[in-house]
Amino acid sequence: NAGVTQTPKFRVLKTGQSMTLLCAQDMNHEYMYWYRQDPGMGLRLIHYSVGEGTTAKGEVPDGYNVSRLKKQNFLLGLESAAPSQTSVYFCASSYLPGTSGNPYNEQFFGPGTRLTVL
Amino acid sequence: GQQVMQIPQYQHVQEGEDFTTYCNSSTTLSNIQWYKQRPGGHPVFLIQLVKSGEVKKQKRLTFQFGEAKKNSSLHITATQTTDVGTYFCAGTGNQFYFGTGTSLTVIP
Numbered sequence: 198n199a200g201v202t203q204t205p206k207f208r209v210l211k212t213g214q215s216m217t218l219l220c221a222q223d224m225n226h227e228y229m230y231w232y233r234q235d236p237g238m239g240l241r242l243i244h245y246s247v248g249e250g251t252t253a254k255g256e257v258p259d260g261y262n263v264s265r266l267k268k269q270n271f272l273l274g275l276e277s278a279a280p281s282q283t284s285v286y287f288c289a290s291s292y293l294p295g296t297s298g299n300p301y302n303e304q305f306f307g308p309g310t311r312l313t314v315l
Numbered sequence: 316g317q318q319v320m321q322i323p324q325y326q327h328v329q330e331g332e333d334f335t336t337y338c339n340s341s342t343t344l345s346n347i348q349w350y351k352q353r354p355g356g357h358p359v360f361l362i363q364l365v366k367s368g369e370v371k372k373q374k375r376l377t378f379q380f381g382e383a384k385k386n387s388s389l390h391i392t393a394t395q396t397t398d399v400g401t402y403f404c405a406g407t408g409n410q411f412y413f414g415t416g417t418s419l420t421v422i423p
Contacts, residue, residue, distance in 0.1 A: 232413070237324065239403060240358065240413040256410065287357060303348065303360035 199223055201307035203288050209313045210278045218273040218310050220288030227293045229271035230255075230304065231263060233284040240287065246271055247293075278314045286310045318342060319406055321414040329422050334394050336417035338387040338404035345407045347380050347387045352416075353400040394421045 232240040242255030246265040262274045289304040350358040364380035377390045404414040
């Protein structure tokens with residue numbers, strides 16, 4: 198049981214390049230999230246998904262796209278990377294509140310991807 | 316803009332001293348969660364509070380949810396070096412927001 202995994206762990210991009218970050222979870226969670234973490238800003242929600250085939254915008258969605266083609270995977274894409282997207286990206290997943298005997302929707306986080314855009 | 320603020324941003328304490336971080340929201344929250352992130356690590360869930368005025372304890376940690384469900388606090392009694400890390404609150408308002416975090420350093 199690996200929990201939440203993220204690939205890659207590190208990446209350096211040049212401005213204008215594109216890339217996809219992959220998140221996978223093996224806990225059969227319905228909800229999945231992408232956050233970015235910047236110093237002094239905490240974690241800010243980029244996009245999230247409440248189930249396979251559905252996605253929604255979070256607090257800071259501009260410049261990012263996501264897809265949830267399979268329940269266990271959530272992809273975050275940067276079509277044209279900018280230096281302002283230099284950050285640590287965390288994926289998380291959670292149960293639907295009230296299901297699976299769990300009254301809470303605690304989020305389980307992956308180890309993060311450190312992205313630098315030059 | 317940021318809807319959930321935490322103070323202080325940084326706190327240095329001597330081992331054995333107490334520590335408190337405060338979380339304030341501009342809107343009423345349906346629940347509040349607390350997470351801990353060790354240096355270089357990822358956030359790990361600690362607890363969730365749902366009821367107005369709720370107080371929960373985990374060993375040396377005490378969590379409170381305000382009566383108006385707009386603020387919360389985490390208090391650590393007699394800090395240890397293992398308490399080092401950043402503590403985040405996170406609440407559900409019109410969306411789910413993480414607080415700005417409080418970085419705790421414990422000096423042995």
